[in-house]
Amino acid sequence: MERKAMHYVGIDVGSTATKVAVLDGGGALARTLLCPTGFSSVDAARRVRALLDEAGIDVDTVAVVATGYGRVAVPYANKVVTEITCHGRGAARLFGRDGVVVDVGGQDTKIIALANGVVKKFVMNDKCSAGTGRFLEIMADRLAVDQDELARLARAGTPTAISSMCTVFAESEVISLVGAGEPRENIANGVIESVVARVAALAAQMPGGAYFLTGGLCDNVYVVERLAARLGKPVDTCPEARFAGALGAALCALELRAERG
Incomplete structure (x- = not known):
């Protein structure tokens, strides 16, 4: 009888998107999956199960660890692990050295200091703050552009201050600027600078070498450039960095299987 390949699955159910990382039997990253979380984390978990089934991965026979905002909504997970632990572990695997992880999520921003590959300390922003990815989504919608176009406009604009700490009030500021005839390029620049300034201020609480x-x-080149400029140091990223939390969860799944023999 042919032996099925072993897999270790990490699922990061975020407020905006659900990310999945699958390790092969040797612990190498074999596959990533992405789907919108939508209204229900439970529904997102069902969609992930269907996607894994399509990929030939039976969640009932492999080790699964869930993390993120909706981690308790994954009924087939063998274990749930905190976001901080998983993001730290995933980043340590991706970048291969200690430093400070800046995770800008849909609901919050996490700053995680790594020492010897594990979490040393961390800070998080206020969930009402305008320093999150969801803020950029809302403002892009208000300007009738997508994220790529928002970044392109911002690069061509000059700063326009967006001062509100609350997303709702900041959106009102943007509406007022639009009504006053402010160029979209300038508004887009102000929006991105607002997010980057808040993220950089939070990250500055965890000074580090990298x-x-x-x-x-992580794939928004302009945001990476502006964040590096604010911090005064290079900011490393890679396409897989979006899946850092899921990767960390998959690494926990690998350990879980080893513990159980």
Whole structure:
């Protein structure tokens, strides 16, 4: 009888997107999956199960660890682990050295200091703060552009201050600027600078030799550039950094299987 390949699955159920990382039997990253979380984390977990089934991975026969905002909504997970632990472990695997992880999520921003590959300490922003990925999504919608276009406009604009700490009030500021005839380029620049300034201020609480950007903004080149400028140091990232939390969860799944023999 042919033996099925072993897999270890990490599922990061975020407020905006659900990310999945699958390790092969040797612990190498074999596959990533992404789907919107939508209204219900439970529904997102069902969609992930269907996607894994399509990929030939039976969640009933492999080790599964869940993390993120909706981690308790994954009924087939063998274990749930905190976001901080998983993001730290995932980043340590991706970047291979100690530093400070800057994870800009849809709901919050996490700053995690790594020492010897594990979490040393961390800070998080206020969930009402305008320093999250969801803030950029809302403002892009208000300007009738997507994230790529928002970044392109911002690069061409000059700063326009967005001062509100609350997303609702900041959106009102943007509406007022639009009504006053402020160019979209300038508003886009102000929006991104607002987010970057808040993230940088939080990250500055964890000074380190290197900064690693994870989360949904890791492929936004302009945001990476502006964050590095604010911090005064390079910010490393990579396409897989969006899956750092899921990767960390998958690494926990690998350990879980080893513990159980």
